[in-house]
Amino acid sequence: MLEHVWIRASQVRGLDAVLIATDDTRIEAEATAFGAEVVMTPDDIQTGSDRVAWVLRGSDARIVVNIQGDEPLLNPASVESVLEALDDPEVQVATIAAPCVDFGDSVVRVQVDKKSDAISFERGGIGPAGLQHIGLYAYRREALERFAGRPRSAGEMKAELEQLRFLEYGDSIRVVVVPSSGPSVDTCEDLYRVRQLFSAIRDPA
Numbered sequence: 001m002l003e004h005v006w007i008r009a010s011q012v013r014g015l016d017a018v019l020i021a022t023d024d025t026r027i028e029a030e031a032t033a034f035g036a037e038v039v040m041t042p043d044d045i046q047t048g049s050d051r052v053a054w055v056l057r058g059s060d061a062r063i064v065v066n067i068q069g070d071e072p073l074l075n076p077a078s079v080e081s082v083l084e085a086l087d088d089p090e091v092q093v094a095t096i097a098a099p100c101v102d103f104g105d106s107v108v109r110v111q112v113d114k115k116s117d118a119i120s121f122e123r124g125g126i127g128p129a130g131l132q133h134i135g136l137y138a139y140r141r142e143a144l145e146r147f148a149g150r151p152r153s154a155g156e157m158k159a160e161l162e163q164l165r166f167l168e169y170g171d172s173i174r175v176v177v178v179p180s181s182g183p184s185v186d187t188c189e190d191l192y193r194v195r196q197l198f199s200a201i202r203d204p205a
Helices: 002-010 025-033 048-056 076-085 141-148 154-159 164-168 188-202
Strands: 019-022 037-040 063-067 093-099 108-112 118-123 131-140 174-177
Touching (some): 019 048, 025 037, 048 063, 048 141, 063 141, 076 093, 076 131, 093 108, 131 174, 141 164, 154 164
Antiparallel strands (some): 063 131, 093 131
């Protein structure tokens, strides 16, 4: 699964490098075997954005993208869209969402305002009018450094949604709406669905 994500991320136009950040030596070994560049991080980092911020300390990058390793059907065009959102100098952080296709309680929904900035993120509860959030972010360096330098917010800890730290400290997140997204893999059922989709791609009826 990780290799699928890495291959698709490597196809994104506009990225200077694709790194895999992990604190697990098993992941390091697998990623190195298929040719990825790996950065080992401390094992006490609590969120993906904090992990990316830790890696950023050793780089001079001004913009960084956080692509999660559980998105084997990642569309490179979606990553390019979220990068393009940062062409607007007012946008500090951008993410993506798609029309809801899954209304389970664990699905993260986002509501947006007229500028397409996020108003709220929550698991379930927004209803069919909400957008389904996809865990992909692009940050300006300064915004990510601010995020990592702040204590975890109350809403973030309660909902286990790191993006709420941005909103609860007064930062905005621009939401780019894409037509659709393949399922991420959070459960055994998700893995089964993704395997079925890959089988259909390899052996179209």
